[in-house]
Amino acid sequence: MSPRARAAFMVTCLGDLFYPEVGERIVRLLRALDVAVEFPAGQTCCGLPLFNSGYHRDAAEVARRTVRLFEGSEAVIVPSGSCAWMVKHEYPGLLAGSPDEAAARALASRTHELSQFLVKTLRVVDFESDVHGRVAYHDSCHLLRGLHESEAPRALLRNLAGVEVVELPGSDECCGFGGSFSVRLPEVSTSILDRKLANVEASGADCVVACDAGCLMQLRGGLGRRASRVRALHLAELLARPRATRAGGGPRA
Amino acid sequence: MTARAEFMRRLRAEMAKTPGLFTAAPSPRPARPRERVELLRRELAERWPATLERFRAELERVGGVFYRVPTAAEVPAVIGDLARARGFTRLVSWHEAALGAECTRGLAAFGLDVQAMPAGVPAVPERDRLRAVVAAADLGLTGVDLAIAETGTLVLLSGAGRPRTTSLLPTVHVAVFDKDVLVESLEQGGLFLEAWHEGEAPGERGAVINFITGPSRTADIELTLTRGVHGPKEVHVIFVEQGVEGVGGG
Amino acid sequence: MSDTAPELATPFRERAGKALKDDFLQQALEIATTKFITLRREAFGDFPAGDALRDRARAIKEATLQHLDRYLDQLVDNVERLGGHVHFAATAEEARDIILDIGRRTGARMAVKSKSMATEEIHLNEALERAGITPVETDLGEYIIQLAHERPSHIIAPAIHKTKGQVADLFARELGRPVPADAEALTAIARAELRQKFLDADLGITGANFAVADTGTIVLVTNEGNGRMVTSLPRVHVAVMGVEKVVPSMTDLMVFLSVLAKSATGQKLSVYTTLVRGPRRACELEGPEEFHLVLLDNGRIDQIAGTLREALYCLRCGACLNVCPVYRQIGGHAYGHTYPGPIGILLTSMLKGAPAVKDLAHASSLCGACADACPVRIDIPRMLVELRREVSEEKIAPWSERLAFALAGRLLRAPRLYRLGAPIARLLQRPFARGHTIRRLPGLAGAWTRTRDLPAVAPQTFQERWPALERERP
Numbered sequence: 001m002s003p004r005a006r007a008a009f010m011v012t013c014l015g016d017l018f019y020p021e022v023g024e025r026i027v028r029l030l031r032a033l034d035v036a037v038e039f040p041a042g043q044t045c046c047g048l049p050l051f052n053s054g055y056h057r058d059a060a061e062v063a064r065r066t067v068r069l070f071e072g073s074e075a076v077i078v079p080s081g082s083c084a085w086m087v088k089h090e091y092p093g094l095l096a097g098s099p100d101e102a103a104a105r106a107l108a109s110r111t112h113e114l115s116q117f118l119v120k121t122l123r124v125v126d127f128e129s130d131v132h133g134r135v136a137y138h139d140s141c142h143l144l145r146g147l148h149e150s151e152a153p154r155a156l157l158r159n160l161a162g163v164e165v166v167e168l169p170g171s172d173e174c175c176g177f178g179g180s181f182s183v184r185l186p187e188v189s190t191s192i193l194d195r196k197l198a199n200v201e202a203s204g205a206d207c208v209v210a211c212d213a214g215c216l217m218q219l220r221g222g223l224g225r226r227a228s229r230v231r232a233l234h235l236a237e238l239l240a241r242p243r244a245t246r247a248g249g250g251p252r253a
Numbered sequence: 254m255t256a257r258a259e260f261m262r263r264l265r266a267e268m269a270k271t272p273g274l275f276t277a278a279p280s281p282r283p284a285r286p287r288e289r290v291e292l293l294r295r296e297l298a299e300r301w302p303a304t305l306e307r308f309r310a311e312l313e314r315v316g317g318v319f320y321r322v323p324t325a326a327e328v329p330a331v332i333g334d335l336a337r338a339r340g341f342t343r344l345v346s347w348h349e350a351a352l353g354a355e356c357t358r359g360l361a362a363f364g365l366d367v368q369a370m371p372a373g374v375p376a377v378p379e380r381d382r383l384r385a386v387v388a389a390a391d392l393g394l395t396g397v398d399l400a401i402a403e404t405g406t407l408v409l410l411s412g413a414g415r416p417r418t419t420s421l422l423p424t425v426h427v428a429v430f431d432k433d434v435l436v437e438s439l440e441q442g443g444l445f446l447e448a449w450h451e452g453e454a455p456g457e458r459g460a461v462i463n464f465i466t467g468p469s470r471t472a473d474i475e476l477t478l479t480r481g482v483h484g485p486k487e488v489h490v491i492f493v494e495q496g497v498e499g500v501g502g503g
Numbered sequence: 504m505s506d507t508a509p510e511l512a513t514p515f516r517e518r519a520g521k522a523l524k525d526d527f528l529q530q531a532l533e534i535a536t537t538k539f540i541t542l543r544r545e546a547f548g549d550f551p552a553g554d555a556l557r558d559r560a561r562a563i564k565e566a567t568l569q570h571l572d573r574y575l576d577q578l579v580d581n582v583e584r585l586g587g588h589v590h591f592a593a594t595a596e597e598a599r600d601i602i603l604d605i606g607r608r609t610g611a612r613m614a615v616k617s618k619s620m621a622t623e624e625i626h627l628n629e630a631l632e633r634a635g636i637t638p639v640e641t642d643l644g645e646y647i648i649q650l651a652h653e654r655p656s657h658i659i660a661p662a663i664h665k666t667k668g669q670v671a672d673l674f675a676r677e678l679g680r681p682v683p684a685d686a687e688a689l690t691a692i693a694r695a696e697l698r699q700k701f702l703d704a705d706l707g708i709t710g711a712n713f714a715v716a717d718t719g720t721i722v723l724v725t726n727e728g729n730g731r732m733v734t735s736l737p738r739v740h741v742a743v744m745g746v747e748k749v750v751p752s753m754t755d756l757m758v759f760l761s762v763l764a765k766s767a768t769g770q771k772l773s774v775y776t777t778l779v780r781g782p783r784r785a786c787e788l789e790g791p792e793e794f795h796l797v798l799l800d801n802g803r804i805d806q807i808a809g810t811l812r813e814a815l816y817c818l819r820c821g822a823c824l825n826v827c828p829v830y831r832q833i834g835g836h837a838y839g840h841t842y843p844g845p846i847g848i849l850l851t852s853m854l855k856g857a858p859a860v861k862d863l864a865h866a867s868s869l870c871g872a873c874a875d876a877c878p879v880r881i882d883i884p885r886m887l888v889e890l891r892r893e894v895s896e897e898k899i900a901p902w903s904e905r906l907a908f909a910l911a912g913r914l915l916r917a918p919r920l921y922r923l924g925a926p927i928a929r930l931l932q933r934p935f936a937r938g939h940t941i942r943r944l945p946g947l948a949g950a951w952t953r954t955r956d957l958p959a960v961a962p963q964t965f966q967e968r969w970p971a972l973e974r975e976r977p
Contacts, residue, residue, distance in 0.1 A: 011965045013915075017925060018958040020965035027972055039969050042918035050912055052869055054891030054900075058912025065916055145871035174828040178868025183950040185829075185866065187520050190954040192828045192868070221955030224940060254601050255800075257579065260591035263804055264746070265572050270808035277565035279751040280758060311771070374788055383788065384736075388702060404772040413786040417735040421728060439772070443757035446778075450718045450753060459787045460585070461734070464760075464776035469728040472768075473644035473660060475667050476535055477686035482643055482694055483701075484728025484775065 003036040005122070008073030010066075010111075012083045013045035014213035022213075022234045026079055026114060032242055033122060037077075040069050048086040049179050051094070060094040067091060067103045075121065076111040079236060080212045081143025084113035089146060113143060115211055115235055119152035126243040129160040131233065136168035136205035138196070138219065140212035144172055153211050153235050160238060168208070169199045175210075177218035193222045200230055207231040209238060286447035293441060294433070301432040304402045305492065308435060311405030315467030316480060317488040324495045325355035325429070331491055332394065332427055333363025341391035345423060348372045348414025352396045353498040356429050365392075372414040387416070393423035393485070396497065397430035399445055400490075403438045406466045407490065410449070411459030420465060426485040431496045511839045515862040522833040528664050532834050535663045539825040542769025543876065550771075556761050561879040563755045564816035567747075568807065574716040574749045575798070581719025585781030587794035595625035595801050595854075602627060602708070602741055605795055606636045609739050611705035615697075617723065617730040618642035619710025620658060620819055621743045621799055624841045624854065627708070638708075639700045641729040643693050650677055656835030656843065658821040659767050664834055697729070707733035707791065711744035712818070713759060714796075715778075717752045721796065723777045724763065726770075730777050740782070740791040745799050747815040759818065766878040767820040802854045810889040814849040816879040823873035823883060829866050838863060845873040845883045848890070857893045861900065864890040925967070928960040 007030060011023045030037050047062030066087070070076050078084040088108045095104040118124050135157055143149050150172075157165050176182065176192030183189075196219070200208045207230060208223075210216050219232035283289050297304065309319045320331050336342065345368045346357050360367050368386050375383075387393070395415065399408035407428050411417045420426045436442055446462070469484030480486050513521075522528055547553040567574055579589045592598035606614065614636050616622060628638040628649070640649040644661035648654065650673040655661030662670070671684035674692055682692060709730060713722040721742045723730035734740050750756055764770040783790030806812050824830045824844030835843030840859075842850040845867055852860045864887055873883040894900050895908070914921055935941045936959040944952045951957055 016965045017928070017960050020961045020963060020968055023965040024968060024972055028975070031975075039973070041966075043966070044915040044918055044921045047915060050908060050915070052888060052891070053908060054864075054888060054893070054895040055908045055912060056892050056896075058908065058915075061912065062915045141868070141870040141872075145875055172872075174868050174870035174872065176828060176868060178870065181865060181868045183947070185516060185519060186950040186954060187516070187523055188829055188832050188866075189868070191523050191832045193955070195828075195832075217958060218955065221951070221957060224956035225942075225954060254597050255591045255593040257589070257591055260593065260798070260800070261572060261576065263593075263800075264575070264807070267804050267807040268569075268572060271569075271812075277562035277569070279563050279566045280559070280754040282752055282754055315770075315774070370788060374786065380788060384702075388698070406772055411787060411790070412784070416788040417731065418789060421731050421735065439757045439761050443754045446753035446757070457786050458784065460780045460782065460784050460790055462778040463731065464772065464778075466770070466772045466774050466776075468774070469726070470774055471643045471690060471727050473642070473647065473662055474665075474670055474686040474689055475531075476538055476660070476663070477667075479687050479690040482690050482727040482729075483641065483697065483732055 004034040006036045006038070006074040007077045007117070008038045008040055008070055008075070010046070010070070010076055010078045010083065011039070011043060012078065012080050012213055014217060015079055016043070018217065019213055019234065022079060022236050025239070026077070026236045029236065029239055029241070030077065033124060035122070038073065040073065042069060046083040046086045048082055051086065051090055052179050056094065063091045063094045063104065064098070064100050067095065067100050067107050070107055071103060074110065075117065076107065077114055077117050078111060079114045079234065080214065081113050081140045081147060081149070082212050082214055084111055085142040085146035087111045113147055113149065113211065115152040115156060116147065116149055119155055124242060125155050125159050127156065127160060127239040128241050128243050129163055129238045130240045131207065131238050132162035133206035134164045134166050134204055135238070136166050136200055136203045136208045137171060138168060138175060138208050138210045138215060139172045140210055140215045141174050143211050153209070156235065156239065157209060163238065166203050166205050168203045168205070170196070175215045175218045177214045179214065182218060190222070193218055197222050197226065197228070201228065205230060207233050209233050209235050211235045283444055283447055286444055286451050289444055290448040293436070293444060297436060298432070301435050304435045304437050305432065307437070308400055308402040308405060311402060312467070312490055315405050316470070317405060317467050317490055320489065320491045322491060322493055325353055325493050325497050328356040328429055328491055328493065329359040329363060332360060332392065333365065335425070335489060336363065336365055336392060339391070339425070341425065342366050343390045344368070344392040344394060345370065345387050345390040345419055346394035347396060347419055351414040352394065352429065356497065357394065370414055370416050370419060384418070387418050387422045390423040392425045392427055393419040393421070394427045394429070395420045397428050397434050399442055400430050400435050401439060401442050402435065404466055406464050408442065409463045409465065411461040411463070413457045415459070417459070417461050417463070420463065421484050424481070424485060425487045425489065426465070427489045427491065429491045429493060429497050431493045433496065515837070515839065515866065518837040518839060519833045519866070522837040527666060528834050531663050532831055535657070535660060536825040536831045539768070539821070543766060543822060543825070546765035546769040546771065550765065553762065553765070556758055557878050557880060559758050560762050561816065563750060563758060564879055567750060568812070568815060571746065571749070571807065574751055575746060577716040578714055578719060578749050581716070582781060582796050585719050587719070587781040587796055590795060590797045592797055593800045598625045598743060598797055598799050598801070599627060599630040601797050602743070603630060603634045605739065605741055606631065606634060606706055609705060609793065611636050611739065613637045613639060613700065613704045614706035614708050615639050615641050615701055615704040615733050615737060616645070616708040617710075617725060617733045618645050618661070619708070619743060620841065621710045621745055622708060623655065624801065625743070625799070636706065639697070639704065641697050641701065641733065642725070643690065643727060646693055646697065647673060650674070654836070654841070657824060658819050658842070658844070660821070664836065701732040701736045704737045705739060707737035707740045709733055709740070709742050711742050711748055712763070713756055714744055714749045715753055715756055716749050719780055721779045722756060723779065724773045724775070725777070726768070726774045728775055731775055734777060734779050734791070735789055738791055739793040739795070740779070741795045741797060743797045743799060745801070746803055762878040763818055763820055766818070766822040766876070806853050810893070811849050811853050811886055813881050813886060814846065814853060816881050817846050817850070818878060820878055822876040822878065826872040826876045828868060828870060828872070838866070845887070846881065849883065849886050852890055857890055857897065858899050860890060861894045864894055922966060925960055925964045929962070932959050
C-alpha cells in the first residue's frame with residue numbers, strides 16, 4: 001500500500017547538532033502517521049544566520065544549495081518556525097533573477113513547519129504524550145508573526161490527555177534569542193530572557209513548549225542556569241504517538 | 254535655505270528613480286461635499302437619539318460632563334449652578350451671534366461676571382485687554398460646530414465672534430450644542446471638513462479648527478493621569494433639545 | 504554645532520549595559536511599556552475597523568510618496584495663498600538658520616514650543632539659546648527634561664525615565680522653593696509657570712503631525728493643549744515639518760486620526776487635534792500675525808528611492824518602542840540619538856547614514872513585534888536586515904566579523920566539511936561539557952555561557968543517527 005504522504009525532513013543545524021532526539025521523534029511520529037520520510041543527505045543550515053546578519057550573498061548560495069538538495073521532495077517538514085520562514089519567505093527573494101528562482105518558489109510553497117503540517121496538511125490533532133502535567137506554550141516570533149501561526153501548536157497541546165495547558169503571560173513576546181543577537185548583545189538578550197522565564201515560572205507550568213530550536217536553546221540555557229524545575233521542550237517531545245482510534249490509522253481533525 | 258525650485262528639483266530627481274512602485278491611491282474624495290453633507294444631515298436627523306447616547310457615553314469616558322436641557326433658556330441655570338459649586342464668577346463667551354442670545358441671557362442673575370467676545374476686531378489695546386480677561390476667566394462658554402459621537406469630540410471653528418482661546422484659557426470650558434451638529438463618526442466628520450473647505454472660505458471664517466475630546470490631560474509624570482495641564486481642567490457639554498439658535502454649520 | 508550626544512562616547516553595548524543596571528529605569532520602562540501595550544490592545548480590540556483603516560493609512564502613505572512633488576507643491580501654494588510663508592531646508596543647519604532668521608527679524612526674545620521631534624532632530628533649542636532667544640518646552644514631559652538638560656527617552660512620553668521625586672527636585676531648583684513630589688501638584692505648578700510663558704512669548708514653534716495638501720492645513724495633535732496655546736498666543740508661529748508628513752486631503756487625514764492616538768496612547772482620539780491654516784484672519788480677535796512653514800529634508804528625500812523608503816510612512820506614535828523587547832530593556836537614551844527604538848534606528852540611519860547605526864542595526868532580535876504594532880505596518884525588521892547588509896557589504900562591519908561570516912558561508916556550502924564539524928566540536932568541548940551541558944566557555948563563546956547554559960554537541964548528531972533510523976522503517 002502506498003503511504004498517505006511523502007515528506008523530506010529538514011533537520012536544521014541546531015536540530016542536527018544539539019537536539020537529534022527531537023528529529024528522531026519527528027521521523028518516528030511521521031512514520032506512525034503513515035508518512036514516508038526521506039532525509040536528503042548533505043544538509044547543513046538554511047542560511048538564516050547569514051541572512052539576518054546582512055551577509056546576503058553567502059545566504060543566497062546556501063539557499064541555492066538547499067533548494068537543489070530538496071528539489072525532488074514532495075513536502076518538506078521543518079521543526080523550527082524560523083528556518084521554515086527562511087525557506088518560505090526569503091529564499092525566493094534571495095534567488096530572484098537566478099536560474100533557481102522558480103525552484104525556490106516551488107520549495108517555498110511545499111515547505112511546512114511541523115505543527116502546521118500536522119494540523120493543516122495531515123489534519124491530525126490527537127496525540128498521546130509521555131509527558132504529563134502543566135504546560136505553557138511560547139510563541140516563537142517567526143512562527144507567530146512570520147508564518148502567522150498561533151493555533152496549530154496550541155490545538156495539539158490541548159488535545160493531549162494528561163496535559164493541562166496553562167496561560168503564559170506575554171506568550172507572544174520574544175525570548176531574546178534572535179540568532180547572533182544573543183551573543184552580540186548578550187546582556188540585553190539575557191535580560192529579555194529573564195523576563196520571559198519569570199513569566200514561565202509565574203504561570204505554574206512544569207514545562208514550556210516551543211516550536212523553534214533557537215528559542216529552545218535560549219529557554220533551556222536560562223532555565224538550566226537558574227536551576228529551575230521547569231523544563232523547556234520542543235513540541236515534538238510531547239507528541240509520542242498518534243492516539244489510537246477505533247477507526248484505525250491517524251485520527252483526523 | 255534652499256530655493257523652492259532647487260528643493261523640488263532634487264525631490265523629483267529622487268522620485269524619478271522609483272516609477273510605478275505602488276498602485277496605491279489616496280482616499281477617494283467626495284464629489285460635491287456640501288451636497289453630501291446635506292444628505293447626511295437628513296439621514297442623521299432620523300437617528301439622532303442613538304447618536305446622542307453614544308456621544309454622551311464617549312464624552313463621559315474621556316472625563317467630560319454631559320447635561321441635557323429642553324430649551325436654551327435653561328442653559329444659564331446649568332452654568333450658574335456649576336459656577337457656584339466651584340466658587341467661580343468670571344465667564345467669557347463667544348459673541349451671541351455665534352452662540353445664540355438665549356444661552357447667555359440671565360447669566361448675570363447667577364452672580365456671573367460675563368464678558369462676551371466682540372463680533373468685530375477692535376484695536377490692539379482692546380484686544381490686549383480682552384486677552385487678559387480671557388486668561389483670567391474661570392469659565393469659557395462656546396457653541397459647537399460638530400459633535401462626533403464615536404470619540405466624544407467637539408469640533409469648534411474659529412472666526413468672527415468665536416475666538417480660539419474661549420475654549421482654551423479658562424479653567425472650565427462649557428459648550429452648548431444641539432442635534433443638528435451631531436455626527437456618528439470621524440469619517441462623517443471628514444465629510445464636513447471637506448465641505449467646509451469646498452471652494453474658498455468666506456471672510457468670516459477663522460484660520461483654526463479644533464477637535465476637543467475631553468479636558469486637557471497629561472500622563473508625563475510617572476504615567477499618572479492628570480487633568481488640566483494647559484487647557485481646561487473640566488469640559489461641560491450642554492445638549493439643548495429644542496435647538497440652539499446661532500450654533501452649528503460653521 | 505555637534506550632532507553627537509555625550510552618550511555616544513561609549514559604545515552601544517556599554518550604554519545598554521548601564522541602562523540594564525539602572526533599577527529605576529527598569530521599573531519605569533516596565534510600567535510604561537506594559538501600560539501602553541495594554542491600552543493600545545484595548546483600543547484596537549474595541550475597534551473592528553482598525554485593521555482595514557491601518558491598511559488604508561498605509562496605502563495613503565504609499566500613494567502620497569509616489570506623488571510627493573505634486574502634494575508638496577499643492578501644500579506650498581495653499582499655505583502661501585493663505586498668507587503663510589514656506590521655507591525649504593535641505594539640512595538641519597538650514598532649518599536652524601531659517602528659524603533663527605525669523606526670530607531675529609521679528610525681535611523675538613522667547614519661544615514657546617509644543618512637542619516636536621523634528622525640532623529635536625535639528626537641535627533647535629541650543630541654536631535658539633545661542634541666538635539670545637529663550638526656548639521654552641511646554642509639553643510637560645519635554646519641560647521636565649529641558650529643566651534636567653536631558654533628551655527625550657520616548658517619542659510620546661519624553662520623561663518616563665524620571666520619578667516624581669526627581670521632577671519635584673528639578674522644579675524646586677527652578678522656582679527656588681520646595682515643591683511636593685506629587686504628580687497633580689507638579690502639573691499645577693507647570694500649568695502656572697508655563698501659562699505666563701505662553702502669554703509672554705513672541706515666537707510659537709511647533710512640529711506638524713500632518714499637513715493637508717488640499718487645504719494648506721497644518722495638523723497638531725496634543726493632549727495637554729500646548730499646541731493650541733503656541734498657535735494662538737504668540738505673534739509668530741513657525742511649524743517645522745519633514746516633507747513626508749503631507750497627506751492629500753481632509754478625508755485622508757481622518758483615516759490617520761482614527762489610528763494615531765489608538766496606537767500611541769490607546770485613546771480613541773487625543774484631546775486636541777488642531778487644524779491651522781496660515782496666520783490670523785482679518786475677522787479673528789487673536790492668532791499669530793505671521794505663519795511660517797519650514798519643510799525639512801535632512802536625509803528624507805534621499806530615501807524616497809532608498810532602502811528606508813518605508814520609514815517615511817512613520818507617524819511617530821511610539822507603538823513600536825513599547826512592544827520592542829530591546830527598547831523595553833534599555834529605554835530610549837541608550838540608543839544615543841534623537842529617535843529611539845526600532846524605528847529610531849532606521850530614522851537615525853536616514854539622518855546620519857548607515858555607519859552611524861553599525862551597532863544599532865543589530866540592536867534587535869528581529870522578533871517582528873514592531874511591524875505588528877505599527878499603525879501603517881512599516882516592515883521595520885526587513886529594513887534593519889537591509890541596514891545590516893549595507894553595514895556588511897560596505898565593509899563598515901569589522902573585518903573579523905566579515906571573515907567569520909565568510910568562513911561560515913563557505914562551511915555551510917560544503918557538507919563534508921560541515922559534517923567534520925561535529926566530531927571536532929565534541930573534541931574541543933570535552934574539557935567544558937558536563938553531560939549534555941556546557942556551563943562555561945572561554946573567549947567569544949563566553950558571551951553565551953556567562954548567563955546561559957549551552958547544549959553540548961550531541962554524542963551522535965541526527966545525520967549520524969540517520970542510517971540507523973532509516974533501517975527502522977517498517
